[in-house]
Amino acid sequence: MTLALPRRASAEFAGTALLVTAVVGSGIAATRLSPSDVGLQLLENAIATALALGALILIFGPVSGAHLNPMVSAVDWWLGRRAGTGLTGRDLVTYAVAQVGGAITGAVLAHLMFGLPAATWSRTVRGGSHLLLAEVVATAGLVVLVFALARSGRTAAAPAAVGAWIGAAYWFTSSTSFANPAVTVGRAVTDTFAGIAPASVPGFLAAQLAGGVLAVAALALWYPHAADTAGDVVVPHLTRETEAR
Amino acid sequence: MTLALPRRASAEFAGTALLVTAVVGSGIAATRLSPSDVGLQLLENAIATALALGALILIFGPVSGAHLNPMVSAVDWWLGRRAGTGLTGRDLVTYAVAQVGGAITGAVLAHLMFGLPAATWSRTVRGGSHLLLAEVVATAGLVVLVFALARSGRTAAAPAAVGAWIGAAYWFTSSTSFANPAVTVGRAVTDTFAGIAPASVPGFLAAQLAGGVLAVAALALWYPHAADTAGDVVVPHLTRETEAR
Amino acid sequence: MTLALPRRASAEFAGTALLVTAVVGSGIAATRLSPSDVGLQLLENAIATALALGALILIFGPVSGAHLNPMVSAVDWWLGRRAGTGLTGRDLVTYAVAQVGGAITGAVLAHLMFGLPAATWSRTVRGGSHLLLAEVVATAGLVVLVFALARSGRTAAAPAAVGAWIGAAYWFTSSTSFANPAVTVGRAVTDTFAGIAPASVPGFLAAQLAGGVLAVAALALWYPHAADTAGDVVVPHLTRETEAR
Amino acid sequence: MTLALPRRASAEFAGTALLVTAVVGSGIAATRLSPSDVGLQLLENAIATALALGALILIFGPVSGAHLNPMVSAVDWWLGRRAGTGLTGRDLVTYAVAQVGGAITGAVLAHLMFGLPAATWSRTVRGGSHLLLAEVVATAGLVVLVFALARSGRTAAAPAAVGAWIGAAYWFTSSTSFANPAVTVGRAVTDTFAGIAPASVPGFLAAQLAGGVLAVAALALWYPHAADTAGDVVVPHLTRETEAR
Incomplete structure (x- = not known):
């Protein structure tokens, strides 16, 4: 039996918060410290994000699975709904709320750490069909990766692998x-390097949803038994039985 | 019994496509964002490539082995042809076609993500005997690495190791x-940072073939039993029997 | 039965010394070699620190646990005090003295390697409530990470994970x-990139203590059985019985 | 029974050659591509070296142990001479000759790949007691690291750990x-970024020897049973019995 939902949700909240803190905070530091080269700023931002993401999955994985991402949670629910291996519908809603709330909180925490007002709407417009195509690719790759690792019993590699994928995809x-829909929302309340204008958010969310659907199709082709191990995504979590051991 | 060839080929297609997308896409981003230092561009390109390559081997390895490289596939066929451990001749041809098709597709995908025309012939001439020598060294090292890991039962390290080798060799x-012959062809259709002029492609392919031959010789000296484990390159893949477990 | 305390303390001394040497030394090199971009300096400093920290935990872990940090040692004592799994009170005091002494020694060693006077008080004022908040977050995350890994039997990942967390947190x-209280004290005696003015030290120590308390609360929520494995933090160490095997 | 000495020596030759190729080649690329910031050059050089070193230990480890360093080989012989676990005296001499020959060959290979004359004496004077102290620290840390990993059964981490230590120590x-005495000699024949003037070589060799002696003393304190596992340094190698399995 899984751990109590509030406890898992608190892990999703805190993990997503710290992920957004890492993304936003390192972006602020990068623009302040490397003002003359945007590429160097993105390199600093990407390295910090990849390393933090790996550490956060290690911290929160055994508690909640460390989804930290509503699209991962949604696919987990979708794939595992028949076999009863993944999140329940109630789990999914709770996870998503916790993740979005965490993401906004994480942006605020980054602001407070860097002496900025708690939140400011981003003015960075991000759009155009080519950017949306990019979000489809980035999201699909991420989702396929975590379910492929679970299906093949290699979740020990998940923390580093997820960090690597995101760190690379920052560039390509x-x-x-x-x-990540939650992170996208969280990045709307920061008018800094990592921000995204609220008007650009719906397009990104739609593209990420399309990426999730594409991932489900890809998994059906390459990992048709992925549903069996939906419970091990991103990493296997403790149950009430195993926790006390 | 191995998984059906079309399914494995689709994995090689998609994996090689995303590899070239990572190489070309990160090169485009690097030149746009770090316009004043070519070294910084290459550093950004190398880090993104190394991380993406590791993640892609993790995704596609259990399906097709994640060769993503006709020279790896060719050596796999060559070494395993007597023991029946590696690719068959038919597998090899199919893999190579899928990899080359994937590579070209990956360049197109990168272009579309960055708002460029789908494809443009590269005008970057790359040649001279010293560059060809470099390709021999880079390819031989890569091939020896993956077969050495399989022979010594350390394929769990292959995703990181292959990424590390390529990331380092970008520099040295x-x-x-x-x-990688497929990646070389795919990089001919992009007139961006990672491109190679079509006229330079044959020389690179010949050098990579020489690197593959050199690798076979080196393996005969250092890992004479490499043929026994050709089926585990780059990482062991599922069979029809193991998949459903 | 644990290894003799003087031997463990010598490992904590040397490990913390080399950690501070890495932090301070790479900071000196970075400012000398990359004079025009503070961000690039911090990137060089962060990468060197993360890699050195991982290697040092591998070296000293089996001897003393490789705490290298009085806050880690203090939480280890606190959590394990009832179950008898962690440091004793006497261990804690000895560890902390060794760590602080090592940290100062490490700064001196870095100075000597770079041809500087053995020690100079730092003039870099670091303060303000937002910086102290940052120290709370950084310390709490570090402590939760190492106890979470021990609780879930994944200490093999601890060297890389601790390096990743610190490398990322340099940025975010x-x-x-x-x-790290010991490292903070050690960085007070170097008037270079990594230095902290003595007047700023007490605030940092208080924030780190708050981070440790926050970590204990977080562990109670997410890893209530963390006390059981306090003896395996940061990595399991040899005992008199296992050493000779 | 160990593999035949000529075969192991050929692995040490090739491995050390490629290590120096990586060090020298990436240095040449870095100075050409990032002409305006020496720190960025060193960062590129350090990342390439760390990644290549990890991959090379993976390739050559099972054949010869992948010492790639006469100081590692010398300590291996010294510690294991009574228990018969490490290199014999004849092994040591052969390894060292192969490593030095490989190192020089590797510098030549780098030159040829970059279109330079095969070899040129370096004019980069490197000296002063502070630099020699640095070599003592760097060498001692490296040697302690590899024997600590072998003693504690964690040689699977050695490729990444050795790369991490060297990559960090480039900076600190x-x-x-x-x-590494062999690499030092090899770097004397290249008048490029990584070069060292021949007149500076003896000082570096003496300092590295002192580092090796210091490491032996440190191991006596922290890992008194390190001699038992000298045969597993840097990673366990195949024997005539295990190879055919």
Whole structure:
């Protein structure tokens, strides 16, 4: 039996918060410290994000699975709904709320750490069909990766692998790879390097949803038994039985 | 019994496509964002490539082995042809076609993500005997690495190791280490940072073939039993029997 | 039975010394070699620190646990005091003295390697409530990470994970993540990139203590059985019985 | 029974050659591509070296142990001489000759790949007691690391750990961490970024020897049973019995 939902949700909240803190905070530091080269700023931002993401999955994985991403949670629910291996519908809603709330909180925490007002709407417009295509690719790759690792019993590699994928996709996608609806919302309340204008958010969310759907199709082709191990995504979590051991 | 060939080929297609997307896309981003230092551009390109390559091997390895490289597939066929451990001749041809098709598709995908025309012939001439020597070294090292890991039962390290080798060889070889015939062809259709003029492609392919031959010789010296484990390159893949477990 | 305390203390001394040598030394090299971009300096400093920290935990872990940090040792004592799994009170005092002494020695060693006077008080004022908030976050995350890994039997990942967390937190916290009382004291005697003015030290120590308390609360929520494995933090160490095997 | 000495020696030759090729080649690329910031050059050089070193230990480890360093081989012989676990005296001489020959060959290979004359004496004077102190620290840390990992059964981490130590020590030691007598000699024949003037070589070799002696003393304190596992340094190698399995 899984751990109590509030406890898992608190892990999703805190993990997503710290992820956004890492993304936003390192972006602020990068623009302040490397003012003359945007590429160097993105390199600093990407390295910090990849390393933090790996550490956060290690911290929160055994508690909640460390989805930290509503699209991962949604696919987990979708794939596992028949076999009863993944999130329940109630779990999914709770996870998503916790993740979005965490993401906004994380942006605020980054602001407070850097002496900025708690939140400011971003004015960075991000759009155009090519950026949306990039979000589809980044999200699909991320979702396929975590379910492929679970299906093949290699979740020990998940923390590093997820960090690596996102760190790389910051560079090879034109959108700098948000790939996460909660993080996208959280990045709307920061008018700094990592921000996204609220008007650009719906397009990104739609593209990420399309990426999730594409991932489900890809998994059906490459990992048709992925549903069996939906419970091990991103990493296997403790149950009430195993926790006390 | 191995998984059906079309399914494995689709994995090689998609994996090689995303590899070239990562190489080309990060190169485009690097030149746009760090216009004043070519070294910084290459550093950004190398880090993104190394991380993406590791993640892609994790995704596609259990399906097709994640060769993503006709020279790896060719050596796999060559070494395993007597023991029946590696690709069959038919597998090899199919893999190579899928990899080359994927590579071209990946370049197109990168272009579309960055708002460029789907494809443009590269005008970057890359040649001279010293660059070809570099390709021999880069390819030989890569092939020896993956077969050495399989022979010694350490394929769990292959995703990171292959990424590390390529990421390093971007720097220590004068050719920036293409080391992959399919990727070389795919990079001919992009007139961006990672491109290679079509006229330079044959020389690179010949050098990579020489690197593959050199690798076979080196393996005979250092890993004479490499043929026994050709089926585990780059990482062991599922069979029809193991998939459903 | 644990290894003799003087031997463990010598490992904590040397490990913390080399950690501070890495932090301070790479900071000196970075400012000398990259004089025109502070961000690039911090990137060089962060990468060197993360890699050195991982290697040092591997070296000293089996001897003393490789705490290298009085806040980690203090939480280890606190959590394990009832179950008898962690440091004893006497261990804690000895560890902390060794760590602080090592940290100062490490700064001196860095100075000597770079041809500077043995020690100079730092004049870099670091303060303000937002920087102290950053230290709370950085320290709490570090402590939760190492106890979470021990609780879930994944200490093999601890060297890389601790390096990753600190390397990332250099960027996403405004304080550049000291997160370690001993290292903070050691960095007070170097008037170079990594230095902290003595007057700023007490605030940082208080924030780190708050981070430790916050970590204990977080562990109670997410890893209530963390006390059981306090003896395996940061990595399991040898005992008199296992050493000779 | 160990593999035949000529075969192991050929692995040490090739591995050390490629290591120096990586060090020298990436240095040449870095100075050509990032002409305006020496720190950025060193960062590129350090990342390439760390990644290549990890991959090379993976390739050559099972054949010869992948010492790639006469100081590692010498300590291996010294510690294991009574228990018969490490190199024999004849092994040591052969390894050292192969490593030095490989190192020079590797510098030549780098030159040829970059279109330079095969070899040119370096004019980069590196000296002063602070640089020699740095070599002592860098070498001692490296040697302790590899024997600590072998003693504690964690040689699977050695490739990444050795790369991490050297990559970090490029930055935190003023000498940029040669830490290897063979590599030092090989770097004397290249008048490029990584070069060292022949007149500076003896001082570096003496300092590295002192580092090796210091490491032996440190191991006696922290890992008194290190001699038992000298045969597993840097990673366990195949024997005539295990190879055919």
